[in-house]
Amino acid sequence: MKAYVDDDLCIGCGTCPEVCPEVFHMTDDGIAHAINGDIPEDVLGNAKQACDSCPVDAIDIDD
Numbered sequence: 001m002k003a004y005v006d007d008d009l010c011i012g013c014g015t016c017p018e019v020c021p022e023v024f025h026m027t028d029d030g031i032a033h034a035i036n037g038d039i040p041e042d043v044l045g046n047a048k049q050a051c052d053s054c055p056v057d058a059i060d061i062d063d
């Protein structure tokens with residue numbers, strides 16, 4: 001599974017890298033970005049939690 005951040009929606013609240021730093025990080029322009037590859041199995045739950053925690057629904061997780 002892969003994670004995607006819609007950079008038009010992200011308001012840079014910083015929650016996703018806090019909840020799942022293995023998958024999400026903040027870029028220099030203050031927007032979150034997800035790793036390009038597959039989400040490691042052991043952090044998939046955290047990645048989904050980050051997705052659910054985003055206040056503007058900017059994160060998608062799918063195949």
Ligand code: F3S
Pocket residue numbers: 005009010011012013014015016017031032050053054055056057058059
């Ligand atoms: Fe942005 Fe949502 Fe993460 S607003 S910083 S994608 S939790």
